[in-house]
Amino acid sequence: MQQKYTDEQRQIISRVMRAVPEDILSSLDSKQRDAIEMAIAVNNVRNDHYVDFRPVIGFGRWRYYAVFLLGKDRRKVPHRSNSLSIICKSIFILTSAFVLFSAAVLVLYLIKSALGIDVFQHFSFGIWDYFRDHFFN
Template identity: 40%
Template structure:
């Protein structure tokens, strides 16, 4: 797609984003824009690379006399992260993986304990955590 500066002067008004922009204003105002102004507007509007999101939910909620809007955007982050943001991201990833590993380990130990108890294996005679008896009552 040609950039706004390479569009011939007569073609700038045929650009879809410019047509949309001009269509949202009164015709007498839209007619006053020069080709250079429209090209600059197209360039400024085209710089909105953040405008596309995988999830884009917007709405309005009326609460008594006031109206509130909400926006939920979700998508891939295409920005260049700062050093601090990269460090925070790595820390959050490490915490998430640690929690995932801990939960997986505990769940695995619980399954092993239930299998051991179901088979009647008693590692410590006279000692029970009570999980097997609770599990039998529930299921």
Template identity: 35%
Template sequence: MTDAPVDDIRQDPAIQKLLERMPAEVQQSFTEAQLSYLRVALGARQWGKHKLDVRGTLGLGSWRYYYVLVAGRNKRSEYRSHKTGLLVKAVFLSVLLILSSVLGLLVLYLLKSALGIDLFADFSLGIWGWFQSL
């Protein structure tokens, strides 16, 4: 939050951006005190500058969706970023491990079938037949 004097509140960049989105008669209706309180309320939401900041909306029929992609240097507290990072890493590694295991088992099954090895008589998962039809 900037420490501009109350007389210069309309020169504050956050207030200017807010007022630009309003009709002129609404812009002029705010008192200096109201604008000061708006600046304090908006100050908690400002993210600052990011190296990558892509925002937009996407309309699909009567539905409208927004998307935001921001990236930059991590300025969050160490505890918060570490805790979130551990959770994301754990989920990513779990998914990677499961997908690798399934792919490995599939390759082993196809190799077994290609060599003509039957582990159970008169039983097939049908994967080998599907693979051959490709």
């Protein structure tokens, strides 16, 4: 490998090249091999972001990770897919907000009912009775 790559890029390139069978690697000429190395290095750059936060959270035998990246968008994405992406994200955010709001109202209503607070006398939605019958008996 040439010296134009960082240590991290060289490690990634060597890891990928070790995964390729030896007979296929030997069939590549130096120009093809250099092109593959360049493609691997370009597509595995992690330090092009202003913020690169990748915490790992473990729960027993399961491990989850979250990635938060912030930086200039250098991808070549058509504008039509950006519009569709924005619509999908908006629908997801609105649906999530509605579900969270509904859950919060339900929890507050159950707390109010458990404390015996009646806002309107002789009127009930029946949610507390259903909850009490199914979860406390």
